[in-house]
Amino acid sequence: MDERKKFDTAVPVWQEWQEAPWGRLRYAVAEADLGRHIEDRRPLRVLDLGGGDGGDAVRLAARGHRVTVVDYAPGMLATAARRADEAGVGDRVTCVEADVAALPGDLADGGFDLVLCHGVLPYTPDTEETLGVALGALRAGGLVSVIAMNRHSEPLRAAVRTMDPEAVLAALDADGVHSEMFASELRLHTAEEVGGVLRALGCGEVHHYGIRVFCDYIPDDAPKYDPDYYARLERLEIETAGRDPYRHTARLLHLIGRKGA
Known part of the structure; x- marks a missing residue:
């Protein structure tokens, strides 16, 4: 399949995932993390790479920012x-239909205040x-926001979900996982690896x-679907997102870097 x-075929399943507690947390915590670094007093020019169906873009636009979503799946756009x-x-x-690896010239010109790279890596x-x-x-001076799957979390997740020591041993050295939703092999990363690349590319300031x-x-x-339980869980997740040692074993890593002059 092309x-x-x-990706277009999976839109209904993807939206169902977004409405599930873990999907809602993904967007709520990311928004809270970004809120520590951006101010809503002036509209930002935002580029959302691989932005899919606009989960992040709509939230930012609701705050007054102008967002360009780039994705190569027309149904998602x-x-x-x-x-x-x-x-x-x-x-x-x-919405712009394009491959992230081949951005149109007017988008690659270095003029955005904030670039999202969420779930692309x-x-x-x-x-x-x-x-x-x-x-x-x-x-120069703008922010880049990167979300990827955390390699450190995979053995812990395997332990909790499978309770199988052999599965945990296999996960220790795993470089990727299979996604049933998009029928894809997904690469795993660590904050140390991604942060090192961001610094090498000119980010003098990187927050994890x-x-x-x-x-x-x-x-x-089951309890995560209860509104009161979810609200308490969301507060906990936002509070611990930037705390050691918890951030190192979170399911997703979120790095926010500032580009140097």
Whole structure:
């Protein structure tokens, strides 16, 4: 199946995932992390690489920022445009069908205040090349936000979910995991690796957060759907996102870097 069709076909399942507690936490914690570094007093020019159906873009547009979503799956982009219109922010969200590795010249010109690279690295073979594209589109002093799957979390997740020591041993050296949702092999990363690349590319300041520090290690998923329980869990996740040692074993790593002059 063509890669674009693979993602477009999975839109309903992906949106169901976003509405699940772990999906909601992914967006809520990321938004809270970004809120520590950006101010809403002036609209930012934001580029959302691989932004899919607009999960991050609509949230930022609702805060008054202008967001350009780039994705190569037309069905995902159509969903993003529809979500933006339904949220009343369609005039602040622009959708561009393009491959992240081959951005149109007007997007790669280095004029953005904030570039999101959320969930892109697991699908790309070259971390440095992908992050180079992100930083190339960023103005000096602008912010880059990177979310990827945390390699350190995989053995812990295997222990909790399978209770199988052999599965945990296998996960210790795993470089990737299989995604049933998108029928893809996803690469795993560490904050140390990604942070090192960001610094080598010119980020003098890199902040490390974890997303879903505890959620994925609570084996009973049923209580997470209770509104009161979820609210308490979200508060816990936001509070611990930047704390040691918890951020190092979160299911997702979240790095926010500032590009040097």
